[in-house]
Amino acid sequence: MEGINPRFDRAQVLVVGDLMLDRYWYGNTGRISPEAPVPVVKVGQLEDRVGGAGNVALNIASLGAGATLVGVVGRDEAAQSITERLHSAGIRTELKESADKPTITKLRVISRQQQLLRLDFEETFSAADVDQLAEQTRSLLPGVSVLILSDYAKGVLQDPQTFIAAARKAGILVLVDPKGADFSRYRGASLLTPNLNEFEAVVGVCNDEQTLVDRGLALLSELDLEALLITRGEQGMTLLRLDQSPLHLPARAREVFDVTGAGDTVIAVLGAALAAGETLDNSVALANLAAGIVVGKLGTATISGPELRRAVLRDQGSERGVVNEQQLLVDIADARARGEKLVFTNGCFDILHAGHVGYLEQARKLGDRLIVAVNADESVSRLKGPGRPINPTERRMAVLAGLESVDWVLPFTDDTPERLLSLIQPDILVKGGDYAREQVVGWEIVEAYGGEVKALDFLDDCSTTAIVEKIQGDEF
Incomplete structure (x- = not known):
């Protein structure tokens, strides 16, 4: 996943589909009811979350992308709860109210992190309830680059062809989270994201990989689809396209706690990444990573942009250690979002000695994260003269990255760190040695934006130059 960093802030996605309210009642259980052999739950906490197509839109907005939602609700308190939560997340809504049907609501009773009971309040919406949605959607298409159809078979997408045809005519990608055993309803869409059970309900049980691939490719051709993404739970995901080899991604979940809404997260991340300009392969990889995170959360949940970026960095091995400037900027943006204080120091670190180690440990204690910028070889040669550095840049950075006190190490080719400091x-800017504030290179830059400048003494009076001279025999 090297180099994947979508500009979600530039993405605009339109979501059309069945939205619902996921309502949770939490409480303790300590006895069995005398009325029936069931546990008694003393409810102590109530929580409402937006589900269905609304959860897709929330996932998109949580990533930092723009989301617009079209759907149907009732004229009731549940609809008000949904609308408040969507608007608070910055989602534009175009919701039609049904005069005689309630907002779809699923009530779950949970105790000790276990779901005990689910109650559904719903009626399928009629053609009259959705008669204006196609025209609403058509008017919103010019401002988006991806349309997502989130079908939960509750009546909003009774005729998905109307939406697909309008979007494809406008040159907009159409992603569909399908429902039911008749996928011909989604003919001509760009991509479908069925789970394995939904896929096998259409094509039959697939007892081996080749059967799954063959039947998937046949479905692609039959329905004039560009791609098919089959989500397979603990077996990961499989992306199928005509005239291309299958792409299989293993599951990324560390712990599966609740799969509720995982499909919403997959199609949301996929759509937002495509709208941000990522390739389909990269977008699927991001969706797979996001699904592995969200199933570790309880109930209908979303994944934020910083969460996903941190997961990508972990996957790249750049959450700590040697990074480039682009990776570092992503890292520090997430660190700042968590309220962490950043400490910066720089130097040649040609031969790492006890003095370096001690002062880096002191520097790290001044904040939450320590960034070490290392002069590249050409810069060291200009500063220290012929024969230096003793160790090339890659080795010096590798040694520094191995220190517990150091979070990120990056090289720079300039003679001073001033450009990096501005970036x-x-x-806090820290320098090791007996320096006055005005002698620390870049102090004006740091203090101009309100930062601090500190000088720390080297421990044990160590010096790289002295070590080099001793090695060369000057002191024998």
């Missing part, structure tokens, strides 16, 4: 804007 990164650390909270």
Whole structure:
């Protein structure tokens, strides 16, 4: 997943489909009811979450992308709860109210992190309830690059062809989370995202990989689809396209706690990434990573942009250690979002000695994250003269990255760190040695934006130059 960093802030996605309210009642159980052999739950906490197509839109907005939602609700308190939560997340809504049907609501009773009971309040919406949605959607298409159809078979997408045809005519990608055993309803869409059970309900049980691939490719051709993404639970995901080899991604979940809404997260991340300009392969990889995170949460949940970026960085091995400037900027944006204080220092670190280690440990204690910028070889040669550095850049960075006190190490080719300081804007600039504030390179830059400058003494009076001279025999 190297180099994947979508500009979600530039993405606009339109979601049409069945939305619902997921309502949770939490409480303790300590006895069995005398009226029937069932546990008694003393409810102590109530929580409402937006589900269905609304959860897709929330996932998109949580990533930092723009989301617009079209759907149907009732004229009731549940609809008000949904609308408030969508608007608070910055989602534009075009919701039609049904005069005689309630907002779809699913009530779950949970105790000790276990779901005991689910109650559904719903009636399928009629043609009269959805008669204006196609025209609403058509008017919103010019402002988006991806249309997502989230079908839960509750009546909003009675005729998906109307939406698919309008979007494809406008040159907009159409992603569908399908429902039911008749996928011909989605003919001409760009991509379908069935889970394995939904896929096998259409094509039959697939006892091996080749059967799954063959039947998937046949379905692609039959329905004039560009791609098919089959989500397979603990077996990961499989992306199928005509004239291309299958792409299989293993499951990324560390712990599966609740699969509720995982499909919403998959299609939301996929759509937002495509709208941000990512390739289909990269977008699927991001969706797979996001699904692995969201199933570790209880109930209908979303994944934020920083969460997903941190997961990508972990996957790239750049959450800590040696990074490039682009990776570091993503890292520090997430660190700042968590309220962490950034400490910055720089140097040649040609031969790492006890003095370096001690002062880096002191520097790390001044904040939450320590960034070490290392002069590249050409810069060291200019500063220290012929024969230096002793160790090339890659080795010096590898040694520094191995220190517990150091979070990120990156190289720079300039003679001074001033460009990096302007770019990164650390909270504290630290320099090792007997320096006055005005002698620390870049102090004006840091103090101009409100940062601090500190000088720390090297421990044990160590010096790289002295070590080099001793090795060369100057002190023998």
